[in-house]
Amino acid sequence: MAIDSLRRNSIVETLKRSDLAAMASLSATEVLLLTGYWPVLGQSLAVFSREGESYCIVPEDELELAKKTSDAEFIPYKPATLEKLTSPAAALIQPTRELFSRLKLSSGDVGTDLDAGMTAMAYQSVSRFRATVVSLLASVGADLRAVSADGLLARLKSVKTPIEIDRIRHASKLALKGFKEASEAIAAGRREDEVAADIEAAFSCIAHDGFERGRGYFFCMSGPNSAKAAGAYARTRRRVLEQGDLAMIHANTVGDGYWTDITRTFVVEVKRPTQQQQHMEGAIAEARSAALRQVAPGIQAREVDAAARAVLVRHGFGAEFSHPTGHGVGFAAADPNALPRIHPKSPDILKAGMTFNIEPAIYCDGIGGMRHCDMVACSASGADVLSNLTETLNEARVPDYGSRAEPFHRAHRRTRG
Amino acid sequence: MAIDSLRRNSIVETLKRSDLAAMASLSATEVLLLTGYWPVLGQSLAVFSREGESYCIVPEDELELAKKTSDAEFIPYKPATLEKLTSPAAALIQPTRELFSRLKLSSGDVGTDLDAGMTAMAYQSVSRFRATVVSLLASVGADLRAVSADGLLARLKSVKTPIEIDRIRHASKLALKGFKEASEAIAAGRREDEVAADIEAAFSCIAHDGFERGRGYFFCMSGPNSAKAAGAYARTRRRVLEQGDLAMIHANTVGDGYWTDITRTFVVEVKRPTQQQQHMEGAIAEARSAALRQVAPGIQAREVDAAARAVLVRHGFGAEFSHPTGHGVGFAAADPNALPRIHPKSPDILKAGMTFNIEPAIYCDGIGGMRHCDMVACSASGADVLSNLTETLNEARVPDYGSRAEPFHRAHRRTRG
Numbered sequence: 001m002a003i004d005s006l007r008r009n010s011i012v013e014t015l016k017r018s019d020l021a022a023m024a025s026l027s028a029t030e031v032l033l034l035t036g037y038w039p040v041l042g043q044s045l046a047v048f049s050r051e052g053e054s055y056c057i058v059p060e061d062e063l064e065l066a067k068k069t070s071d072a073e074f075i076p077y078k079p080a081t082l083e084k085l086t087s088p089a090a091a092l093i094q095p096t097r098e099l100f101s102r103l104k105l106s107s108g109d110v111g112t113d114l115d116a117g118m119t120a121m122a123y124q125s126v127s128r129f130r131a132t133v134v135s136l137l138a139s140v141g142a143d144l145r146a147v148s149a150d151g152l153l154a155r156l157k158s159v160k161t162p163i164e165i166d167r168i169r170h171a172s173k174l175a176l177k178g179f180k181e182a183s184e185a186i187a188a189g190r191r192e193d194e195v196a197a198d199i200e201a202a203f204s205c206i207a208h209d210g211f212e213r214g215r216g217y218f219f220c221m222s223g224p225n226s227a228k229a230a231g232a233y234a235r236t237r238r239r240v241l242e243q244g245d246l247a248m249i250h251a252n253t254v255g256d257g258y259w260t261d262i263t264r265t266f267v268v269e270v271k272r273p274t275q276q277q278q279h280m281e282g283a284i285a286e287a288r289s290a291a292l293r294q295v296a297p298g299i300q301a302r303e304v305d306a307a308a309r310a311v312l313v314r315h316g317f318g319a320e321f322s323h324p325t326g327h328g329v330g331f332a333a334a335d336p337n338a339l340p341r342i343h344p345k346s347p348d349i350l351k352a353g354m355t356f357n358i359e360p361a362i363y364c365d366g367i368g369g370m371r372h373c374d375m376v377a378c379s380a381s382g383a384d385v386l387s388n389l390t391e392t393l394n395e396a397r398v399p400d401y402g403s404r405a406e407p408f409h410r411a412h413r414r415t416r417g
Numbered sequence: 418m419a420i421d422s423l424r425r426n427s428i429v430e431t432l433k434r435s436d437l438a439a440m441a442s443l444s445a446t447e448v449l450l451l452t453g454y455w456p457v458l459g460q461s462l463a464v465f466s467r468e469g470e471s472y473c474i475v476p477e478d479e480l481e482l483a484k485k486t487s488d489a490e491f492i493p494y495k496p497a498t499l500e501k502l503t504s505p506a507a508a509l510i511q512p513t514r515e516l517f518s519r520l521k522l523s524s525g526d527v528g529t530d531l532d533a534g535m536t537a538m539a540y541q542s543v544s545r546f547r548a549t550v551v552s553l554l555a556s557v558g559a560d561l562r563a564v565s566a567d568g569l570l571a572r573l574k575s576v577k578t579p580i581e582i583d584r585i586r587h588a589s590k591l592a593l594k595g596f597k598e599a600s601e602a603i604a605a606g607r608r609e610d611e612v613a614a615d616i617e618a619a620f621s622c623i624a625h626d627g628f629e630r631g632r633g634y635f636f637c638m639s640g641p642n643s644a645k646a647a648g649a650y651a652r653t654r655r656r657v658l659e660q661g662d663l664a665m666i667h668a669n670t671v672g673d674g675y676w677t678d679i680t681r682t683f684v685v686e687v688k689r690p691t692q693q694q695q696h697m698e699g700a701i702a703e704a705r706s707a708a709l710r711q712v713a714p715g716i717q718a719r720e721v722d723a724a725a726r727a728v729l730v731r732h733g734f735g736a737e738f739s740h741p742t743g744h745g746v747g748f749a750a751a752d753p754n755a756l757p758r759i760h761p762k763s764p765d766i767l768k769a770g771m772t773f774n775i776e777p778a779i780y781c782d783g784i785g786g787m788r789h790c791d792m793v794a795c796s797a798s799g800a801d802v803l804s805n806l807t808e809t810l811n812e813a814r815v816p817d818y819g820s821r822a823e824p825f826h827r828a829h830r831r832t833r834g
Contacts, residue, residue: 217541
C-alpha cells in the first residue's frame with residue numbers, strides 16, 4: 001500500500017503545528033505510520049519531511065518487499081557483510097548522513113519515539129534500538145536533536161484513514177476464518193493446545209490473502225482457564241475440554257502491520273447452555289450493544305465504558321468485569337494505553353477514524369469466563385463493526401446489533417482422522 | 418527453572434570484576450538471564466545484587482507463571498487498574514523505590530542494557546522501555562545511575578550453564594518433531610503456506626512438553642524461493658511446490674525463553690536427486706563436518722567459519738555461501754551479532770558452554786538453495802550437536818558426524834483428507 005494522501009496530510013499538519021524539522025523513527029510501527037511499509041527486522045529508518053516526502057533506509061534484503069507495499073522512497077543499506085563485522089546501528093550512520101545532507105536537514109528538532117510503550121511483533125526476532133536514535137542523529141549533525149514526539153505519534157496513530165481502516169477490516173475478516181475453524185475444532189476430549197493449533201493452521205493457509213505478510217495468534221482457554229483470561233495476556237494450556245465448558249478463543253491477527261484483537265466464547269457440545277451461561281450471554285450482548293450505541297465522533301471514551309459497565313452492573317456482574325471496555329487497536333495489537341482508552345477514567349474523545357476493540361466480559365473465578373471482543377471503527381454515523389462473523393454487508397453500519405448477535409456459539413464435535 | 422547456582426556465580430563474578438552496584442534490566446531476555454523467568458509482556462524489572470540475590474518486580478498477572486519457572490524473589494505490581502489511568506513505566510516507580518530501599522541501594526552505577534541489539538519475542542505484543550530504565554533509576558535515587566553493561570551482558574549470555582544447555586537441547590528436540598511433520602507435509606502441488614501451517618500445527622500440539630510456554634515458527638521456501646533464504650529473514654510465500662524442487666524448512670522454536678535456529682532442506686517427491694543436488698548435498702555435509710571438527714574451547718570462531726568456507730570454495734560454491742557460518746543462539750533467536758560470531762572477521766574465542774548454530778548453505782539465484790542448520794554447544798570434548806534428527810544418544814558427542822548425516826531428505830506425498 002502506498003502512503004495515502006490523507007495519512008500524508010495528517011503528518012504534514014502535525015509537523016506544521018509543531019516546531020519539528022522532521023519526524024524520524026527506527027521503530028517498526030512508527031515506520032509503518034510514516035512510510036506505509038512495515039519492516040520485517042525493525043532495522044529501517046523512516047524520515048518524514050515537512051514537505052510531506054517519505055523516505056526509508058531499509059536493509060537490502062527487505063527492499064523488494066518494501067517497494068511492493070509502499071511508494072515511499074526506499075534507500076537500501078547492508079546491515080551486515082562478510083567483509084566486515086558491523087551492526088545495523090553502525091551501518092545506518094552513513095546512509096542517514098547522506099539522506100539528511102540531501103534533504104539539507106542539518107539543524108533543528110527531529111521528532112521521534114523515546115518513551116516506553118508496547119510494540120507488536122513483525123518477526124520472531126527483531127532489532128531494538130532503545131534510545132540510540134538520539135546518538136544516530138547526533139552523529140549526523142551536531143545541530144540536529146532527537147526530541148520526544150511520542151504524544152504526537154500516539155495521536156497520529158489513533159486516527160486511521162479510510163484506506164487503513166480497510167486494511168484493518170480485511171485483517172479482521174482473516175481472523176473470522178479462524179473462528180469458523182474454531183467451531184469445528186472445539187470438542188470435548190480435545191486439549192486446548194490441539195484446538196489452538198488447528199485454528200492457527202487453518203488461519204495460516206489464508207493469511208496471505210491480500211497481504212504480503214500475515215499471521216494469526218489464536219489462544220484457547222476453557223473451563224476455569226477462561227476466567228483467567230481476565231488477565232493482561234492470553235495463554236493456551238493443556239487442559240482437556242469438557243462438555244458444557246465455556247471455551248474462549250482469543251485472536252490477534254495481522255496483515256502487513258495492521259492488527260486486530262478479537263474474541264469469541266463457545267459452549268462445548270451442548271444444545272442448550274445452562275441458565276447461568278444464558279444470563280451471561282444476554283448481559284454481554286446487551287453491554288456490547290449499549291457500548292456500540294455510544295460510539296460517535298465527539299463522544300467521551302469513558303461514556304462508552306460507562307454504558308457497557310452499567311449493563312453488567314445491573315445484571316450483577318460488576319465485579320466480574322474487571323478490565324476496561326476497550327482500547328486503541330490497529331497499529332497496536334494489545335496495548336491498553338493505545339488511544340482511545342475506553343477506560344472509566346479516560347480523558348480521550350472519540351474521533352472519526354479511530355479504531356479500537358469493544359470487549360465486554362464476565363469472569364467468574366474458578367468457574368469460567370465469557371468475552372465478546374469486536375474490532376470497531378468510529379465513523380461519522382456511529383460504530384462500524386469490522387469483525388462481524390456473519391459478513392452480511394449491511395449489519396456493519398447498523399447502530400443496534402440486536403441483543404443476541406452471536407455473543408457466543410455452540411461448538412459441535414468434528415470427526416478427525 | 419530456578420536460577421541455577423552456576424548462572425548465579427557467573428553474574429556475581431561479573432559484578433565483582435566491575436564497579437557496578439547491581440545489574441538491572443527491563444528487557445525480557447536480560448530478565449531471563451538475571452532471574453530465570455522469561456516475562457510474557459516484557460513489563461518486569463530484574464535486579465541482581467552483588468550478594469547474588471535475584472529479584473523481579475512482575476505484573477501480578479504473571480506472578481503464578483513466574484513462580485513456576487524460577488525461585489527468584491518475585492514482587493507483584495499492577496501495571497494497570499480500573500481506578501486510575503496508568504502505564505507499566507509509571508506503575509513500576511513505587512515498587513522499584515521500595516526494593517532499592519530494602520536493598521539499601523541508594524548510590525552507585527547500576528549495569529543495564531542501553532545499546533541497540535536484537536530481541537526475540539515472547540508474545541505478539543510486548544512492552545518496549547527504550548532507555549526509560551535511566552529515568553526509572555533516577556526517580557529511585559539521585560545518586561543511582563544507569564550505565565551500559567551491554568558488553569558484560571552479551572558475554573554472560575554467550576556462555577550457558579549445563580542446565581541452560583539442557584533447555585536449549587529440549588527446545589531443539591521440539592523442533593525436530595516439526596521436521597518429522599515436514600517430511601509428511603511436503604508434496605508437489607501443495608502451497609508453501611499450507612506446508613508451513615501443517616508443520617506449525619503439529620509443533621503447536623507438543624510445544625508445551627516440559628515447558629510452561631513454547632512456540633515454533635516454521636517457514637517453507639521452495640524452488641527459486643529457497644535461494645532467497647540467503648537473506649536475513651525467512652519468508653513463506655504462496656508458491657506451489659513442484660516435484661524435484663528443493664524445499665527448505667526453517668524453524669525457530671522457543672521454550673520458556675530458550676531459542677533454537679534449525680534448518681533442513683528436502684527434495685520434493687523424488688527418489689534420486691539431480692546430480693547438482695547431490696553435489697550440493699555432499700559439499701554441505703562436508704562443510705558441516707569440517708566446521709564441527711573445529712569446535713572446541715579456546716578455538717577462534719573465525720577458524721570454524723574458515724573450515725566450512727574452505728570446503729564450499731573447493732566445491733565451487735564460494736560465492737553461493739554468502740553469509741557467516743553461524744552466530745550465538747539460545748538467549749537470542751536470530752541475531753548475527755550474538756556471541757560467538759562465527760564470521761570471517763570475528764575476534765571471538767569459543768568457550769565451553771557457548772551455544773550457536775552451524776549453517777553451511779549454498780544459494781543458487783533463481784534456481785534453489787540448500788541449507789543445513791544445526792544447534793551446537795561447545796563442550797570440553799568438542800561439538801555437542803543439540804539438534805540431531807536421529808536422536809541416537811551417542812551421535813551427539815562424536816566429533817565427525819559422517820559425510821552424509823542427513824543433510825537433506827526426500828519428502829514423499831502424504832494423502833490428506
